[in-house]
Amino acid sequence: xxxxxxxxxKQYKVQVGDxxxxxxxxxxxxxxxxxxxxxxxxxxxxxTGTPFVEGAVVMAEVINxxxxxxxxxxxxxxxxxxxxxxxxxxxxxxxxxTAINA
Numbered sequence: 001x002x003x004x005x006x007x008x009x010k011q012y013k014v015q016v017g018d019x020x021x022x023x024x025x026x027x028x029x030x031x032x033x034x035x036x037x038x039x040x041x042x043x044x045x046x047x048t049g050t051p052f053v054e055g056a057v058v059m060a061e062v063i064n065x066x067x068x069x070x071x072x073x074x075x076x077x078x079x080x081x082x083x084x085x086x087x088x089x090x091x092x093x094x095x096x097x098t099a100i101n102a
Contacts (some may be wrong), residue, residue: 003100005058006037014058014097024065024091033060033095041102059099067091 002015008023027033038056040048047053068090076083 001043001100003038003058004040005035006039007035011039016097016100018097020095021092022095025093027062027093029062029064031062033062035060041100043102057101058097060095060097063094063096065093
């Protein structure tokens with residue numbers, strides 16, 4: 001059984017036990033989350049929603065919050081003596097999927 005959920009403008013295909021990185025939610029560890037934005041559920045047959053499947057809920061548990069590795073953005077314009085170096089670290093919430101209720 002799997003489900004396709006939406007969170008933070010992104011879509012994820014999830015199964016029970018999966019660990020995902022969502023955008024930072026500001027929640028404490030061991031907090032339970034209900035995700036109601038379920039786009040599709042497959043439990044033998046595929047059910048899709050318009051846009052969400054009615055009555056379908058994905059339960060998740062917060063593991064921790066953290067930051068990703070740094071991504072370096074380097075722009076150089078040749079022969080112009082112009083260069084820019086920037087870094088970016090995404091804040092995330094690590095989540096474990098505990099149940100899919102269709």
